[in-house]
Amino acid sequence: MWTSFAPTATFTTSVAGHLVKFAGITGADSVLDVGTGTGVVAITAARLGAKVTGLDLTPELLEQARINAAIAGCPEVVWTEGDAESLPYPDASFDVVVSQFGHMFAPRPEVAVLEMRRVLKPGGRIAFATWPPEHLVGRMFAFVGRHTPPLPPGAAPPPLWGSPAVITERLAGSFQTPFFARGMMTIPVLSLGHFRLFVETSVGPMQKLVESLAFDQERLAAVRAEFDALVQPYYTNNIMHQDYLLTRADV
Ligand SMILES: C[S@@+](CC[C@H](N)C(=O)[O-])C[C@H]1O[C@@H](n2cnc3c(N)ncnc32)[C@H](O)[C@@H]1O
Structure with missing residues (x-):
């Protein structure tokens, strides 16, 4: 993990x-x-x-x-x-x-x-x-x-x-x-996309979730959109x- x-x-x-x-x-x-x-x-x-x-x-x-x-x-x-x-x-x-x-x-x-x-x-x-x-x-x-x-x-x-x-x-x-x-x-990040990529590649539970959806691209896209909406309020001034x-x- x-x-x-x-x-x-x-x-x-x-x-x-x-x-x-x-x-x-x-x-x-x-x-x-x-x-x-x-x-x-x-x-x-x-x-x-x-x-x-x-x-x-x-x-x-x-x-x-x-x-x-x-x-x-x-x-x-x-x-x-x-x-x-x-x-x-x-x-x-x-x-x-x-x-x-x-x-x-x-x-x-x-x-x-x-x-x-x-x-x-x-x-x-x-x-x-x-x-x-x-x-x-x-x-x-x-x-x-x-x-x-x-x-x-x-x-x-x-x-x-x-x-x-x-x-x-x-x-x-x-x-x-x-x-x-x-x-x-x-955490300084340049965009929500950068943050999501960082979490998907270095935080085990998120990495496993994305791996589990690799064969369901539609659901993966929906899960990523939900993730972006969740984290967006915590992102200000590139932090x-x-x-x-x-x-x-x-x-
Ligand atoms: C979020 S990381 C935190 C690592 C470090 N303390 C830090 O702050 O950078 C969680 C760590 O807990 C370890 N861990 C998870 N479950 C554990 C367990 N039952 N016993 C010992 N270590 C565990 C993981 O291997 C991982 O290194």
Whole structure:
């Protein structure tokens, strides 16, 4: 699903700066970045001197993360192929667990929360960035959902992780009351067509949707027109505006 994600990391890089600061990470912390992708959050934390591990399901992205870490002068970051729902670390391994648009794609939120809590030390904290359902990316995921087969039973839609009420409920029992903040990721694009091409070639769920319609050009054209109408209100001054939610909670 995510092998072609690397170009998108150019834009998630600025969010990583925001998340690492929001999480209060310092050089004294041991940090796990869940769904690290090409390592933007992990490497930002490592540049502060933190002892960092990045975990992701997608080996192709971890390969890029290793290259990024070497360029950034952080070769000591540990990269692990693994699943947010089954973290391959002992209990109480980290001071901080972060996830930027990562753990929200694990299908069973309750399992991911218990795993992220399990690997935190006493006094530790969690901090993550997610896409709210009412803003552009959340609405794009709902759009993809309308045009693809339903999720398997028990799988939760990822943008629910962008709702403060849902987050508060999901963290209750494992964490103290969460603290929220918001930010905006911006993507410079020359036209809606450029944006659609970018999303269709580097955002896995959209790429899969377009592939599934390759033999039905009429329906593909209708889906593309619907996509353009959906994203158009978020496009001004040659910039696509994508609002995100930040959450932090102590053990
Ligand atoms: C939208 S990308 C975000 C990557 C990176 N954190 C960033 O902000 O650039 C989502 C990432 O989550 C990873 N991912 C999805 N489901 C996962 C799971 N269950 N466990 C671990 N990683 C997962 C994908 O492989 C992908 O790298």
